[in-house]
Amino acid sequence: GAVVSQHPSWVICKSGTSVKIECRSLDFQATTMFWYRQFPKQSLMLMATSNEGSKATYEQGVEKDKFLINHASLTLSTLTVTSAHPEDSSFYICSARVGGGNYEQYFGPGTRLTVT
């Protein structure tokens, strides 16, 4: 149980283009989903928190117009990196939480984004 998938697992795009990453909770409904970014040999950095049907809450320093988050259903959240630049190259990981007093987060396998 508590499986989270991400698609794609890796993507290469050209500078200036947009990339969409999907995060799905496969066997549970997630009241809240989170998006993280991780640089090599560093811990996870929270980018934003999204609740189904609501606008995402972005962490300080994260550009909400660049990183568009949509949480359209209890099992799907998407992160769109708009007008990507090489400095956006990173490992993006989503997580999902059941809620209702259960604070455990279950993570997807991550998406490696390379912007050329």
Added chain:
Amino acid sequence: EDQVTQSPEALRLQEGESSSLNCSYTVSGLRGLFWYRQDPGKGPEFLFTLYSAGEEKEKERLKATLTKKESFLHITAPKPEDSATYLCATNYGQNFVFGPGTRLSVLP
């Protein structure tokens, strides 16, 4: 400020050599201490949740314990496949505060 620290930063063990990883936290209103394992290029894999001081949980060669200020992840007779980065996290509000992780290498 809510903080989570982990020590050591890196640990090399021989196969079978037991040890412990430390996670110290300064979070008010703790609602869970979480341990994850992360392999290179993958998302974190959930291991344990601890909610109150004195609580212990075990899974195979791993045992997690919790006090009011810190948590330990004990690894008994580790195997090479236990090599990974171990992350602890606490929650504040809805979100997690992650520690920097301990990179564990178990040599055959």
